[in-house]
Amino acid sequence: MIPEFHYRVRWRAAGAHPGRHASHRTGGGYEFAGHQPFAAFPDPRNIDSHATLNDPFGQLMVKTFRQRSAIPVFVLADLSASMGYADKVQVLAEFTSAAAYSAYRSGDPFGLIVCGETIRWDVSLPLRWHKGGLPADTAANLARIRPDARSAAALEAAVPHLGRGRALVLLVSDFHLDDAFLESLFDALRPHDVVPVAVWSRAEYDALPDWGLIHLRDPETGQRRRLFMRPALKRRFRDVFQARRERLRELAVRHGAREPFLLEDRLDADALTRYFYET
Amino acid sequence: MSFGFVSPWWLLLGAGALLPWLRPGQPAVDYSSLAMMPEDRLSVAIDRGLRALTSLALAALAAGIAGPYALEQWEERLGTGAHIVLLMDRSSSMNENFSGRYLGGTAGESKNAVARRLLADFVRRRGDDLFAMVAFSAAPRYVMPLTQDREAVLAAIDSVGDRGHGITNIAPGLAMALDFFNGRPATGARIILLVSDGATRIEEESQDMIRQWFQDSQSRLYWIYLRSTNSAPLDRPPTGASDDASPEYLLHRYFQSLGVPYTAYEATNPRAVEEAIADIGRLANQPLRYLEKVPRKDLSGWCYGCALILLLPLLAAKSLEVHAW
Numbered sequence: 001m002i003p004e005f006h007y008r009v010r011w012r013a014a015g016a017h018p019g020r021h022a023s024h025r026t027g028g029g030y031e032f033a034g035h036q037p038f039a040a041f042p043d044p045r046n047i048d049s050h051a052t053l054n055d056p057f058g059q060l061m062v063k064t065f066r067q068r069s070a071i072p073v074f075v076l077a078d079l080s081a082s083m084g085y086a087d088k089v090q091v092l093a094e095f096t097s098a099a100a101y102s103a104y105r106s107g108d109p110f111g112l113i114v115c116g117e118t119i120r121w122d123v124s125l126p127l128r129w130h131k132g133g134l135p136a137d138t139a140a141n142l143a144r145i146r147p148d149a150r151s152a153a154a155l156e157a158a159v160p161h162l163g164r165g166r167a168l169v170l171l172v173s174d175f176h177l178d179d180a181f182l183e184s185l186f187d188a189l190r191p192h193d194v195v196p197v198a199v200w201s202r203a204e205y206d207a208l209p210d211w212g213l214i215h216l217r218d219p220e221t222g223q224r225r226r227l228f229m230r231p232a233l234k235r236r237f238r239d240v241f242q243a244r245r246e247r248l249r250e251l252a253v254r255h256g257a258r259e260p261f262l263l264e265d266r267l268d269a270d271a272l273t274r275y276f277y278e279t
Numbered sequence: 280m281s282f283g284f285v286s287p288w289w290l291l292l293g294a295g296a297l298l299p300w301l302r303p304g305q306p307a308v309d310y311s312s313l314a315m316m317p318e319d320r321l322s323v324a325i326d327r328g329l330r331a332l333t334s335l336a337l338a339a340l341a342a343g344i345a346g347p348y349a350l351e352q353w354e355e356r357l358g359t360g361a362h363i364v365l366l367m368d369r370s371s372s373m374n375e376n377f378s379g380r381y382l383g384g385t386a387g388e389s390k391n392a393v394a395r396r397l398l399a400d401f402v403r404r405r406g407d408d409l410f411a412m413v414a415f416s417a418a419p420r421y422v423m424p425l426t427q428d429r430e431a432v433l434a435a436i437d438s439v440g441d442r443g444h445g446i447t448n449i450a451p452g453l454a455m456a457l458d459f460f461n462g463r464p465a466t467g468a469r470i471i472l473l474v475s476d477g478a479t480r481i482e483e484e485s486q487d488m489i490r491q492w493f494q495d496s497q498s499r500l501y502w503i504y505l506r507s508t509n510s511a512p513l514d515r516p517p518t519g520a521s522d523d524a525s526p527e528y529l530l531h532r533y534f535q536s537l538g539v540p541y542t543a544y545e546a547t548n549p550r551a552v553e554e555a556i557a558d559i560g561r562l563a564n565q566p567l568r569y570l571e572k573v574p575r576k577d578l579s580g581w582c583y584g585c586a587l588i589l590l591l592p593l594l595a596a597k598s599l600e601v602h603a604w
Binding site: 081082083084176178201207208209211212215216218220221223224226233236237241244 | 303305306307308309310311312313314315316317319321322325326329596599600601604
């Protein structure tokens with residue numbers, strides 16, 4: 001079963017396509033918008049007798065309503081080599097299919113843009129109403145992919161492909177990116193509602209061995225380091241990741257994104273729903 | 280100290296000592312981001328230490344395979360004693376005892392046995408001297424070059440204990456004994472200790488040569504004359520006209536004419552021999568500088584030992600490695 005979460009945005013959509021989210025558009029709905037002369041909105045069903053009688057010019061007045069609209073939902077995925085650690089790709093695939101399914105269930109169009117050094121169009125999806133969630137072949141491709149890009153530079157290049165209207169952008173990454181890049185990325189994404197989803201694994205800090213010699217290789221930079229693990233060093237790892245989390249939150253909030261959602265090891269759809277209702 | 284290698288081409292394997300600096304020897308585990316992690320000094324030190332250990336161990340192994348050795352060499356030693364050549368008579372007459380008897384219940388100890396026992400005592404007492412040994416009868420026999428090795432000298436003295444035979448032919452023996460000093464720096468007293476129980480005439484020609492050699496080498500001569508009761512004392516001139524009658528007397532006169540310090544001890548019984556040897560033992564010792572040959576020594580064992588010691592901590596590190604978590 002595909003997990004499903006409910007997302008909520010705190011802004012009014014601009015799209016004309018009817019959907020689930022509050023909108024600027026006047027149209028069929030239950031949200032009262034105001035009174036207009038009948039000439040402007042010639043819909044006899046909505047003639048308001050009170051307003052007509054109160055009108056000093058004696059015009060026929062109609063009630064207008066705001067419709068509910070669909071919003072574009074994008075998953076913007078980072079596929080740099082660091083995402084190859086542990087089973088982060090599986091978590092990414094799982095999250096993407098959950099997001100696509102949730103968008104389908106909310107009646108929103110869904111798009112997927114996967115970025116390494118360049119945009120990986122072979123596993124990306126254009127913005128469409130995808131019936132039943134993520135197409136099976138995309139899901140399979142995504143789960144099979146082995147991240148080997150040296151950077152996630154294409155994330156910034158993907159911003160123009162998100163369209164002009166405001167969209168909900170789920171930025172899925174492990175956020176092992178340098179701060180300057182993140183700042184300019186958040187700035188470029190400012191027109192959109194950005195939810196940073198940090199995919200981390202406990203194996204990066206909590207599950208490290210207490211004692212022993214480990215030899216680590218950074219797949220992006222090729223840097224190697226041999227470490228003598230001991231409880232003090234493990235504690236340092238934990239502290240570094242905690243500090244990184246704080247730093248990420250500060251960066252996101254300062255540059256107009258939402259607070260980061262931490263996806264640790266596996267997707268908890270209910271936690272994500274709760275997150276959307278809290279922020 | 281100078282070194283050499285049995286098969287120096289194996290030293291090229293020593294280039295392998297660079298390998299640990301290129302590859303750490305532990306399979307790397309991909310990790311998401313190392314840039315975040317601050318430098319850990321202890322880990323860096325341990326990493327460098329392990330690489331250095333591996334490097335040194337490989338170098339030691341390569342050196343061990345190449346087979347290093349210390350070249351044979353001459354080591355200068357400072358001795359306080361003299362160079363003493365024991366010139367031992369092995370003629371058949373040495374088998375007799377002092378009374379001229381050869382066998383039988385009253386024969387007692389043979390002259391040879393007495394001489395050997397006393398010489399061995401003498402050698403044992405003189406700790407710092409260098410000894411050489413020549414035995415002679417009709418022809419001289421090279422037994423032992425100049426050495427300080429006590430064991431070897433005692434064994435050499437012991438080795439001349441079998442039955443002697445032949446006549447006493449002193450000249451070639453003396454020549455060989457003098458030859459030991461040939462080409463060696465004169466760093467101390469040189470003594471030729473002649474032990475014999477008789478003598479033969481030395482030809483005029485040989486006499487001159489031997490005299491010349493004695494003077495060249497500045498050797499002293501001590502003659503322990505094991506006189507039997509029926510042979511003539513050294514200083515009594517022969518009564519007969521024949522030269523053959525008393526060769527000992529003639530030889531004594533010849534030795535006195537050598538121009539080098541010469542002392543003769545007439546020993547007519549074992550006690551007298553003992554006194555003669557004690558007399559020589561009292562001679563003043565001069566400090567003595569000489570060179571001794573140290574044979575070439577194989578050092579590859581040391582290399583392998585070093586490699587083993589270096590590899591033990593590496594084994595411990597290997598057992599500490601963690602490849603998955």
